[in-house]
Amino acid sequence: MTDVDVIVIGGGGAGLSAAVSAAESGASVLLFESEKELGGSTQLSAGLFTAAGTSVQKGLGIEDSAEKFFQHYMDLNHWVLRPGLIAAFCRNAGPTLEWLIGLGVEIPAKVSSNAHMPGLCQAGVEDVWRGHVPKDQGYGLVQVLAKAARANKVDIVLNTRVQRLIEEDGRVAGVVADDLEVRANAVVVASGGFAQNKALLAKYYPATLRAGDDLFVVAAEGSRGDHIGFGEQVGAALAGDGWGLLMPTAYLQRMHHWQSGFPPKSRIYVNDRGRRFMDEDASYAVSGGIIDAQGGTVWNVFDERARLALGEGYAHWNAEVVAAEAEAGRTIRAGSLEELAGKIGVPAAALTATVNRWNEQLPHGTDPDFLRHRTLANKGSAENPEPIGTAPFYAVRTLPAELVCTHAGLEIDEHAAVRDENGDVIGGLFAAGEAGAGVLGLRYVGGGNAVANALTMGRVAGRNAAR
Numbered sequence: 001m002t003d004v005d006v007i008v009i010g011g012g013g014a015g016l017s018a019a020v021s022a023a024e025s026g027a028s029v030l031l032f033e034s035e036k037e038l039g040g041s042t043q044l045s046a047g048l049f050t051a052a053g054t055s056v057q058k059g060l061g062i063e064d065s066a067e068k069f070f071q072h073y074m075d076l077n078h079w080v081l082r083p084g085l086i087a088a089f090c091r092n093a094g095p096t097l098e099w100l101i102g103l104g105v106e107i108p109a110k111v112s113s114n115a116h117m118p119g120l121c122q123a124g125v126e127d128v129w130r131g132h133v134p135k136d137q138g139y140g141l142v143q144v145l146a147k148a149a150r151a152n153k154v155d156i157v158l159n160t161r162v163q164r165l166i167e168e169d170g171r172v173a174g175v176v177a178d179d180l181e182v183r184a185n186a187v188v189v190a191s192g193g194f195a196q197n198k199a200l201l202a203k204y205y206p207a208t209l210r211a212g213d214d215l216f217v218v219a220a221e222g223s224r225g226d227h228i229g230f231g232e233q234v235g236a237a238l239a240g241d242g243w244g245l246l247m248p249t250a251y252l253q254r255m256h257h258w259q260s261g262f263p264p265k266s267r268i269y270v271n272d273r274g275r276r277f278m279d280e281d282a283s284y285a286v287s288g289g290i291i292d293a294q295g296g297t298v299w300n301v302f303d304e305r306a307r308l309a310l311g312e313g314y315a316h317w318n319a320e321v322v323a324a325e326a327e328a329g330r331t332i333r334a335g336s337l338e339e340l341a342g343k344i345g346v347p348a349a350a351l352t353a354t355v356n357r358w359n360e361q362l363p364h365g366t367d368p369d370f371l372r373h374r375t376l377a378n379k380g381s382a383e384n385p386e387p388i389g390t391a392p393f394y395a396v397r398t399l400p401a402e403l404v405c406t407h408a409g410l411e412i413d414e415h416a417a418v419r420d421e422n423g424d425v426i427g428g429l430f431a432a433g434e435a436g437a438g439v440l441g442l443r444y445v446g447g448g449n450a451v452a453n454a455l456t457m458g459r460v461a462g463r464n465a466a467r
Helices: 013-024 040-044 055-059 066-076 083-103 137-151 198-204 206-214 226-234 287-292 304-308 319-327 337-344 348-364 372-378 449-466
Strands: 004-009 029-032 119-121 131-133 155-157 162-168 171-177 180-189 244-250 268-270 298-303 332-334 393-406 409-411 417-419 425-431
Touching (some): 013 029, 013 449, 055 083, 066 083, 162 180, 206 393, 226 425, 304 319, 304 393, 337 393, 409 417, 425 449
């Protein structure tokens, strides 16, 4: 005998999407959230959602399709992901976005120049823009989904962490929470990732250890890796080992960019040879890999004019903080480029030549080496950067250190059903979001990849769990 049709573990974007979808399909749904409020990492995000063939794109005259999205997704991930699962994700992402709009999420059909302006923006390195920015960010997504959950009579239990799954006759038949057994026809694991669990990071995403003390986590506090334990209990296979999203960031940042602020527009990144090697505004779909190829740490070089031009009201990237960091010796400061080169251990002639070359190019509107002028235009930048030439000069250590999400989790198929070590489906068990692995891969496709995965596969999981 069951107490409820579907149990959902986790009340972030994936869990709420699964719960609402299951309830819309006629199932009775019980959702357990370990924290005191709903939202998880989705609520902390910009809410950006990647999808193809949407009404928002069509409203801007953009032709796109799930097939084109699939090709880009697989190519960027070197075809190491399961094509069937990715095809299902790409096919369902657009309809999921339309479903969200139908629930009340507002995404206007207008061009957005960044991840915080509602509309359509460039998510990563795609040739057709697919980044859908909702009004009120991730918080807005969660509020709409929470309202839909209440309207569909989803029973939500907060501040309750599920201890284990109940397995009977080779299938999952419920959970134990607060030492109480609750029976169900199906369980959806949507408990998030493990960004807040240092032991699991060391085991399943050791690249984070390279950041050392510079590492900081922007995922929700509930990202403890409970899904790994659930998988071990029932013999589930794991996928995505060693993958996740580490965004390149300055050592001095400890928060999301919209809280920490943004580095100067007039800046260059140089490697240990004193050479510029990338478009400094390249999408984090690829920028982490580019910096890793340089050894994992590079220098962000700018001048006094750039420091004084930093925006007001940010926690870390402001003129006063940079000056204080320089006084403390953590940000490198020097009266000349030659002196700066000596302090950061790069060839002085190379650094000087690099700055001179940049001054002759991008401040005049072109960047023939790395085409940063195109990226700036896509971000809505109307003015060219200033030359780098006003002493003193600064160098800030920059590396992949902002941990956003982890990709290792329970292996799922195109129906969001969890597979065991033999590749067979475990009856009654589904997973989505960071807990359901296989969609987030070797390369993060762009802004909105994690949110789109969570809500899309959450919806797929909820609908199939209800069946």
